Amino acid sequence: MKTYDVVIIGAGVVGAAIGRELSQYKLNIAILEKDQEHGFGVSKSNSGIIHPGTQNPPNSLKGRLCVQGNVLIRKISHELGVDFKETGELIVAFSREEIPRLLGLKKEAEQLGVPWLSIVDKTWLRKNEPNLSKEAVAALYAPTAGIISPYRLVYDLCENAVRNGVEIHTANPVKNILKTDRYFEINMPNDTFRSRYVINSAGLFADEISRMVGVNNFQITPRKGEEFILDKKREHITNHLLFPLPQKDTKGVLVIKTADGNPMIGPTAEDINDKNDLSTSDNGLAKVLTAAKKMIPSISESDIIAYFAGLRPVAGEDFIIRHEDKAAGFINVAGIQSPGLTAAPAIALLVRGLLGENGLTLKRKLLFHKHRKEITHLFSIPFSITQKLVKKDPSYGDIVCRCEMISHKEIRDAISRGAKTLDGIKFRTRAQAGRCHGSFCTTRLMKILAQERKLPLTRVTKRGAGSEIVKKDRLDD
Amino acid sequence: MTERDLVIVGGGPAGIAAAIAAHENGVRDILLLERDQYLGGILNQCIHTGFGLGYFKENLTGPEYAGRFIEKLHSLKGIEISLSSFVVNLTSDKTLTYLKPGMLSTIRAKVLIMATGCREKTREMVHIAGDRPAGVFSAGLAQKLINIEGLLPGNEVVIVGSGDIGLIMARRFLLEGAEVKAVIEIQKESRGLIRNVVQCVKDFGIPLYFRHKIAKIRGKDRVEGVDIVKVDDALNEIPGSGSKISCDTILMSVGLIPENELVEMAGVKDVNKIFGREACRAIFKVAKLWKIEN
Ligand SMILES: Cc1cc2nc3c(=O)[nH]c(=O)nc-3n(C[C@H](O)[C@H](O)[C@H](O)COP(=O)(O)OP(=O)(O)OC[C@H]3O[C@@H](n4cnc5c(N)ncnc54)[C@H](O)[C@@H]3O)c2cc1C
Ligand SMILES: Cc1cc2nc3c(=O)[nH]c(=O)nc-3n(C[C@H](O)[C@H](O)[C@H](O)COP(=O)(O)OP(=O)(O)OC[C@H]3O[C@@H](n4cnc5c(N)ncnc54)[C@H](O)[C@@H]3O)c2cc1C
Numbered sequence: 103m104k105t106y107d108v109v110i111i112g113a114g115v116v117g118a119a120i121g122r123e124l125s126q127y128k129l130n131i132a133i134l135e136k137d138q139e140h141g142f143g144v145s146k147s148n149s150g151i152i153h154p155g156t157q158n159p160p161n162s163l164k165g166r167l168c169v170q171g172n173v174l175i176r177k178i179s180h181e182l183g184v185d186f187k188e189t190g191e192l193i194v195a196f197s198r199e200e201i202p203r204l205l206g207l208k209k210e211a212e213q214l215g216v217p218w219l220s221i222v223d224k225t226w227l228r229k230n231e232p233n234l235s236k237e238a239v240a241a242l243y244a245p246t247a248g249i250i251s252p253y254r255l256v257y258d259l260c261e262n263a264v265r266n267g268v269e270i271h272t273a274n275p276v277k278n279i280l281k282t283d284r285y286f287e288i289n290m291p292n293d294t295f296r297s298r299y300v301i302n303s304a305g306l307f308a309d310e311i312s313r314m315v316g317v318n319n320f321q322i323t324p325r326k327g328e329e330f331i332l333d334k335k336r337e338h339i340t341n342h343l344l345f346p347l348p349q350k351d352t353k354g355v356l357v358i359k360t361a362d363g364n365p366m367i368g369p370t371a372e373d374i375n376d377k378n379d380l381s382t383s384d385n386g387l388a389k390v391l392t393a394a395k396k397m398i399p400s401i402s403e404s405d406i407i408a409y410f411a412g413l414r415p416v417a418g419e420d421f422i423i424r425h426e427d428k429a430a431g432f433i434n435v436a437g438i439q440s441p442g443l444t445a446a447p448a449i450a451l452l453v454r455g456l457l458g459e460n461g462l463t464l465k466r467k468l469l470f471h472k473h474r475k476e477i478t479h480l481f482s483i484p485f486s487i488t489q490k491l492v493k494k495d496p497s498y499g500d501i502v503c504r505c506e507m508i509s510h511k512e513i514r515d516a517i518s519r520g521a522k523t524l525d526g527i528k529f530r531t532r533a534q535a536g537r538c539h540g541s542f543c544t545t546r547l548m549k550i551l552a553q554e555r556k557l558p559l560t561r562v563t564k565r566g567a568g569s570e571i572v573k574k575d576r577l578d579d
Numbered sequence: 580m581t582e583r584d585l586v587i588v589g590g591g592p593a594g595i596a597a598a599i600a601a602h603e604n605g606v607r608d609i610l611l612l613e614r615d616q617y618l619g620g621i622l623n624q625c626i627h628t629g630f631g632l633g634y635f636k637e638n639l640t641g642p643e644y645a646g647r648f649i650e651k652l653h654s655l656k657g658i659e660i661s662l663s664s665f666v667v668n669l670t671s672d673k674t675l676t677y678l679k680p681g682m683l684s685t686i687r688a689k690v691l692i693m694a695t696g697c698r699e700k701t702r703e704m705v706h707i708a709g710d711r712p713a714g715v716f717s718a719g720l721a722q723k724l725i726n727i728e729g730l731l732p733g734n735e736v737v738i739v740g741s742g743d744i745g746l747i748m749a750r751r752f753l754l755e756g757a758e759v760k761a762v763i764e765i766q767k768e769s770r771g772l773i774r775n776v777v778q779c780v781k782d783f784g785i786p787l788y789f790r791h792k793i794a795k796i797r798g799k800d801r802v803e804g805v806d807i808v809k810v811d812d813a814l815n816e817i818p819g820s821g822s823k824i825s826c827d828t829i830l831m832s833v834g835l836i837p838e839n840e841l842v843e844m845a846g847v848k849d850v851n852k853i854f855g856r857e858a859c860r861a862i863f864k865v866a867k868l869w870k871i872e873n
Pocket of ligand 1: 116136146303304308413443
């Protein structure tokens with residue numbers, strides 16, 4: 103039986119950040135992921151905001167980790183070459199009566215240690231956010247807010263962790279866990295691993311994993327958020343992230359800038375029962391449009407080019423991050439709702455601390471590869487560099503995705519970096535993410551994937567078994 | 580930087596026609612850029628007949644029809660055809676940058692003809708709610724999968740919109756042994772040619788639902804079905820009129836939009852301005868030469 107020091111369940115941003123953090127130490131580590139690819143859970147369907155720490159209760163764990171994460175993410179994205187951008191955010195008040203609430207938010211955030219907050223007035227807003235509704239009277243300005251590509255962050259963390267010796271086993275759902283004297287025995291359909299420590303970062307399913315070791319003290323309720331992506335032509339519709347004043351369970355509907363350039367509006371917030379329900383609704387669209395237009399009146403329904411829903415794994419008000427004494431060696435990292443993307447690097451440090459406190463010896467490796475070879479995206483480099491690349495490798499000149507200008511070389515690189523599905527290619531390269539949504543490149547991508555992975559075309563999937571693209575190949579007749 | 584008398588972007592029927600017509604009018608320095616590995620554009624996947632009835636007085640398939648013009652094109656001197664050549668940038672002074680396996684080139688065109696064709700609207704553009712599983716295709720992608728790649732996308736099909744491509748694909752799926760469960764059209768009548776409505780849908784007994792729309796797509800991994808609902812003349816949903824159809828495949832046939840990103844990139848608001856006087860004359864000829872019959 104394969105034996106590890108630490109097994110991490112779930113390869114979302116949290117599991118990936120923990121894996122990478124621990125990969126600096128002399129440990130045997132495996133990350134187990136039920137999906138065909140890592141990062142296909144909550145971590146791929148969110149707003150991509152690196153929050154400054156505002157809109158959190160002053161004494162909350164999530165607030166503290168968010169503020170810390172906002173700092174740490176800069177270092178990580180620099181090391182890994184992830185596209186973090188500091189855009190700043192504005193929480194906008196639309197009437198004089200709302201201004202005291204802005205001041206309240208400012209005070210709470212300052213208690214948490216959010217730096218450089220200020221209240222800006224109408225004149226400032228006119229000048230710096232010209233498309234903002236004329237009804238806006240003031241805003242709380244948090245300059246440290248930023249944006250990142252959430253899925254590229256997960257991929258980069260995972261790849262760097264692997265580079266430093268961590269194993270990632272995708273398509274390996276944990277079915278049950280047995281506690282023996284010294285070890286946990288973790289059972290998957292086709293394998294059993296043994297580990298001294300288990301970290302449960304299974305997102306929406308963390309409650310089920312926790313129950314497997316007899317710890318049944320929280321429950322995860324999915325809170326759905328629908329988001330709508332706008333055409334890149336509207337990229338400069340805002341200069342900052344725009345928030346309304348927060349409501350009870352949510353930060354409200356935002357106007358978001360994304361790492362890919364497209365603005366986004368959303369999310370909604372609706373408690374549901376089904377952890378697999380990622381559907382969007384006409385109702386959600388109507389709600390988001392109305393709210394977004396209140397901030398930026400010129401947004402119109404015809405700007406929308408794509409949409410999705412994500413589920414926040416909610417377990418009460420705050421994150422649950424603790425060592426479970428009832429199952430010594432088992433650490434729950436659950437209820438990681440927003441701002442979990444931001445907090446992930448800080449969560450990783452906290453978990454490292456918990457492991458140390460509970461008997462794990464942490465010895466640094468002599469050699470830790472903290473940097474990562476940068477990935478080439480033709481769309482983000484000047485033609486002069488493209489020209490050199492094409493000369494070196496002709497397949498950089500072979501464009502597969504017309505809308506986003508992605509070459510054959512980039513697709514093959516994505517596959518060799520781990521993409522096993524069409525969505526895996528999409529989230530790594532943006533191929534199929536443009537205006538035509540893959541009408542043009544799907545056939546080509548299928549053929550490249552089939553060839554590189556030695557699959558029949560009928561087994562090429564969108565995101566794993568069950569999502570095959572075609573039903574029959576005439577060659578098989 | 581090299582300069583060419585005439586550069587044509589796009590080697591579909593329009594681009595080929597423009598090249599031939601320009602040549603007939605005495606232009607001898609022509610560069611035709613096509614991003615695909617072959618000429619003919621969309622016609623390559625239109626393996627149904629109906630092409631050439633007027634021009635050749637023959638009933639040809641798309642590839643046959645295109646083939647005749649491609650042959651003619653190859654016989655003319657002074658036309659350089661560059662395949663696998665993807666134009667990625669265009670500036671207002673008609674400087675083009677294109678990528679080709681192994682090279683990136685920049686050239687200037689004295690006269691430029693943009694014949695980049697069109698693309699299909701997607702599910703996302705008409706904002707259909709519900710799940711986002713595999714099995715939702717634009718009709719043209721399904722056409723390419725079946726006719727060019729020999730792959731059958733699915734067995735039980737619902738077609739959204741009654742554009743010609745969707746109608747033609749209804750018949751195509753039937754011929755491949757799949758079941759076409761419905762064509763759903765929000766308008767009162769078909770957007771497509773009457774001939775296609777009759778020969779591709781009605782003759783096969785496929786139900787055509789007018790004044791209906793898809794309320795929701797269902798299916799976690801692969802399409803499992805659609806919820807449809809009746810709409811009134813203002814296209815508002817009629818409460819209580821919903822029903823469900825199970826299917827594993829959805830084809831979107833809801834219209835085409837021009838591929839004019841390059842022209843927009845060059846800052847052109849009024850697309851006509853990009854054509855030089857000479858080219859306009861050529862285009863005029865094009866219109867006469869090329870009347871796609873189907
Ligand atoms: C709409 C929306 C917007 C958001 N916006 C932001 C934002 O702007 N900024 C921000 O900071 N945060 C945001 N969040 C929150 C953020 O997305 C999450 O906190 C974060 O992604 C959680 O990461 P995770 O790794 O815990 O979960 P996941 O990414 O879901 O990872 C858990 C993984 O565990 C796997 N798994 C589950 N069960 C098993 C099993 N039995 N065996 C093996 N593997 C298993 C899953 O497949 C999954 O890959 C948003 C969330 C939503 C829904
Ligand atoms: C799926 C589909 C099915 C159709 N079926 C029919 C039918 O059955 N009958 C009918 O009459 N009409 C049909 N049409 C309409 C069809 O578009 C026209 O009849 C005809 O193909 C138009 O010719 P075109 O040359 O303008 O465009 P296209 O045939 O689309 O040719 C445009 C060419 O430009 C190339 N190109 C585009 N951008 C670039 C670039 N940046 N760099 C280099 N090259 C570029 C493309 O690769 C393509 O080869 C169909 C359209 C579609 C989308």
